[in-house]
Amino acid sequence: xxxxxxxxxxxxxxxxxxxxxxxxxxxxxxxxxxxxxxxxxxxxxxxxxxxxxxxxxxxxxxxxxxxxxxxxxxxxxxxxxxxxxxxxxxxxxxxxxxxxxxxxxxxxxxxxxxxxxxxxxxxxxxxxxxxxxxxxxxxxxxxxxxxxxxxxxxxxxxxxxxxxxxxxxxxxxxxxxxxxxxxxxxxxxxxxxxxxxxxxxxxxxxxxxxxxxxxxxxxxxxxxxxxxxxxxxxxxxxxxxxxxxxxxxxxxxxxxxxxxxxxxxxxxxxxxxxxxxxxxxxxxxxxxxxxxxxx
Amino acid sequence: xxxxxxxxxxxxxxxxxxxxxxxxxxxxxxxxxxxxxxxxxxxxxxxxxxxxxxxxxxxxxxxxxxxxxxxxxxxxxxxxxxxxxxxxxxxxxxxxxxxxxxxxxxxxxxxxxxxxxxxxxxxxxxxxxxxxxxxxxxxxxxxxxxxxxxxxxxxxxxxxxxxxxxxxxxxxxxxxxxxxxxxxxxxxxxxxxxxxxxxxxxxxxxxxxxxxxxxxxxxxxxxxxxxxxxxxxxxxxxxxxxxxxxxxxxxxxxxxxxxxxxxxxxxxxxxxxxxxxxxxxxxxxxxxxxxxxxxxxxxxxxxxxxxxxxxxxxxxxxxxxxxxxxxxx
Numbered sequence: 001x002x003x004x005x006x007x008x009x010x011x012x013x014x015x016x017x018x019x020x021x022x023x024x025x026x027x028x029x030x031x032x033x034x035x036x037x038x039x040x041x042x043x044x045x046x047x048x049x050x051x052x053x054x055x056x057x058x059x060x061x062x063x064x065x066x067x068x069x070x071x072x073x074x075x076x077x078x079x080x081x082x083x084x085x086x087x088x089x090x091x092x093x094x095x096x097x098x099x100x101x102x103x104x105x106x107x108x109x110x111x112x113x114x115x116x117x118x119x120x121x122x123x124x125x126x127x128x129x130x131x132x133x134x135x136x137x138x139x140x141x142x143x144x145x146x147x148x149x150x151x152x153x154x155x156x157x158x159x160x161x162x163x164x165x166x167x168x169x170x171x172x173x174x175x176x177x178x179x180x181x182x183x184x185x186x187x188x189x190x191x192x193x194x195x196x197x198x199x200x201x202x203x204x205x206x207x208x209x210x211x212x213x214x215x216x217x218x219x220x221x222x223x224x225x226x227x228x229x230x231x232x233x234x235x236x237x238x239x240x241x242x243x244x245x246x247x248x249x250x251x252x253x254x255x256x257x258x259x260x261x262x263x264x265x266x267x268x269x270x271x272x273x274x275x276x277x278x279x280x281x282x283x284x285x286x287x288x289x290x291x292x293x294x295x
Numbered sequence: 296x297x298x299x300x301x302x303x304x305x306x307x308x309x310x311x312x313x314x315x316x317x318x319x320x321x322x323x324x325x326x327x328x329x330x331x332x333x334x335x336x337x338x339x340x341x342x343x344x345x346x347x348x349x350x351x352x353x354x355x356x357x358x359x360x361x362x363x364x365x366x367x368x369x370x371x372x373x374x375x376x377x378x379x380x381x382x383x384x385x386x387x388x389x390x391x392x393x394x395x396x397x398x399x400x401x402x403x404x405x406x407x408x409x410x411x412x413x414x415x416x417x418x419x420x421x422x423x424x425x426x427x428x429x430x431x432x433x434x435x436x437x438x439x440x441x442x443x444x445x446x447x448x449x450x451x452x453x454x455x456x457x458x459x460x461x462x463x464x465x466x467x468x469x470x471x472x473x474x475x476x477x478x479x480x481x482x483x484x485x486x487x488x489x490x491x492x493x494x495x496x497x498x499x500x501x502x503x504x505x506x507x508x509x510x511x512x513x514x515x516x517x518x519x520x521x522x523x524x525x526x527x528x529x530x531x532x533x534x535x536x537x538x539x540x541x542x543x544x545x546x547x548x549x550x551x552x553x554x555x556x557x558x559x560x561x562x563x564x565x566x567x568x569x570x571x572x573x574x575x576x577x578x579x580x581x582x583x584x585x586x587x588x589x590x591x592x593x594x595x596x597x598x599x600x601x602x603x604x605x606x607x608x609x610x611x612x613x614x615x616x617x618x619x620x621x622x623x624x
Contacts, residue, residue, distance in 0.1 A: 088339035
């Protein structure tokens with residue numbers, strides 16, 4: 001691998017969103033997760049997304065543009081990336097990339113923002129059968145390691161996916177308060193998961209990113225489509241049937257609505273991702289919503 | 296005549312065709328699986344799709360369609376192969392002239408002229424009662440002439456008897472019917488007539504049931520070469536039974552009595568024409584004789600019989616077209 005995974009994440013951030021947006025994202029992250037103290041650090045330019053109450057009005061009056069006060073963080077945030085690495089995540093997503101690329105891009109972006117902010121980033125990954133936890137550190141190299149672990153663990157012949165296993169692990173093993181970034185497979189959330197979320201939400205702050213599945217009724221007819229779970233090949237003529245397509249679209253719509261309703265009920269901010277190109281915008285919107293929700 | 300199952304002219308075509316079909320199927324399978332390996336998309340959680348009732352319905356339709364397509368293609372291919380192998384309808388024809396020879400012997404002398412037409416129709420009734428027997432007709436006056444020799448072609452027999460009937464009712468168009476019956480001395484040479492009839496049987500060295508239905512009034516008017524007694528003796532030596540059929544216009548006279556004696560001496564029977572049961576009795580006693588089969592050499596007749604394969608291939612083709620057609624949905 002010539003480029004590291006983190007480089008890709010960064011390049012996406014730079015190329016796709018330009019420097020101003022990067023600041024914007026950082027500001028967004030900071031305003032969401034910045035643990036405030038009374039120790040004033042320095043001033044910096046205001047970027048949209050910053051807390052209005054952080055604006056130093058006096059300094060702003062002397063200066064031409066709004067300035068924001070920065071404080072020395074009293075404590076570091078702990079970001080835990082919770083990534084499903086079951087074989088479901090090795091399948092294709094809406095854009096045609098493997099879902100794990102989108103997962104790595106999303107987890108990498110949030111992890112990078114956290115690391116830049118001086119927070120610690122850890123990882124809990126696993127399948128239906130096993131869970132692996134990586135320790136929390138604040139270095140870029142560590143983040144790269146975590147992303148590589150996700151990337152290499154997610155394979156087509158791996159175990160099946162079940163995020164409940166990882167969430168249960170966290171319920172059992174984590175005492176600290178964390179920020180959880182959950183990168184989930186595109187599945188119906190069952191009552192067991194709902195219960196886990198209820199318990200986790202009490203203790204932690206949760207951001208939920210669902211990596212969308214490719215629509216089998218939209219995959220081109222020249223390609224055969226099979227399910228990674230059991231390698232069952234979907235008959236091309238059947239999956240391309242317009243009536244089946246319409247019914248599937250309706251059922252997906254219903255499922256997304258149900259999932260959204262469930263997460264909303266639990267007060268969990270969530271977003272859906274179907275392409276690594278959408279990661280920056282979606283994560284930004286997610287953080288934005290998170291900031292507003294915390295008020 | 297017996298019918299065998301359909302034979303094939305070129306059975307090798309089946310083998311070659313089946314092998315080719317197998318090779319083709321394998322090649323297609325390889326091609327498809329290679330294509331599939333090259334361009335396949337892995338998706339997750341397709342259960343959300345496969346559990347939809349619409350999907351299940353479409354899948355069921357798809358499977359039925361595929362099954363129909365496969366069956367039709369197999370039917371089409373198989374039928375085409377069988378057709379290409381040229382099925383033959385083999386008929387083993389074993390011509391057997393069953394049974395018995397019956398010579399109808401009709402006196403057409405002037406004294407009989409009034410009765411001949413009736414006798415011919417009696418013969419026709421008689422012929423109807425037989426099946427498979429060979430029948431011939433000899434007419435005689437001063438000399439005897441064979442109208443048709445022994446044959447089992449009943450259409451022909453009936454035709455000839457119709458013609459005889461018309462000739463005997465005086466139709467001038469049929470005058471030639473009587474040709475060859477006036478070559479003797481006098482008329483109504485009954486002994487000569489019977490002798491001719493008796494001699495008309497073929498395959499003399501074969502043991503067969505031979506009968507003569509001898510229709511005459513036994514009124515001799517001339518000098519026969521062979522008298523009736525000698526003719527009867529000839530019949531006896533040849534094992535021919537003579538059944539007498541006498542119009543008896545003068546009632547049971549001396550001639551009738553003579554005739555009865557002579558006829559009976561050959562093992563046959565005597566009937567007056569008025570006797571209602573005459574025909575039934577003649578048929579009965581002829582059939583009572585043991586029938587002998589004449590076996591001819593059996594021969595096989597081959598004819599192309601593509602009807603079934605073509606029909607099946609047509610059905611298969613309809614199925615293939617129906618299953619591959621994109622029905623408006």
